[in-house]
Amino acid sequence: MKQLMKSETVREKLDMPRSSFERLVKLRTKGFPAPVYISRSRFFDAAEIEAWMTGLADRAANEA
Numbered sequence: 001m002k003q004l005m006k007s008e009t010v011r012e013k014l015d016m017p018r019s020s021f022e023r024l025v026k027l028r029t030k031g032f033p034a035p036v037y038i039s040r041s042r043f044f045d046a047a048e049i050e051a052w053m054t055g056l057a058d059r060a061a062n063e064a
Helices: 007-014 018-027 046-063
Strands: 004-006 036-038 041-045
Touching: 004 007, 004 046, 007 018, 007 041, 007 046, 041 046
Parallel strands: none
Antiparallel strands: 004 041, 036 041
């Protein structure tokens, strides 16, 4: 079973301003995972967010 994280929790975890986070979600830049909507609430698969963050860190390390 997927573990879902609230949108706000993901934004806090990424330590990102709301406007930047909304742009990231809307444009799905850098392969950002798609949200899951339940009623009017937006959630993200926790495993997909972790994988995305790990991949982002790996790319940054390779560029340095």
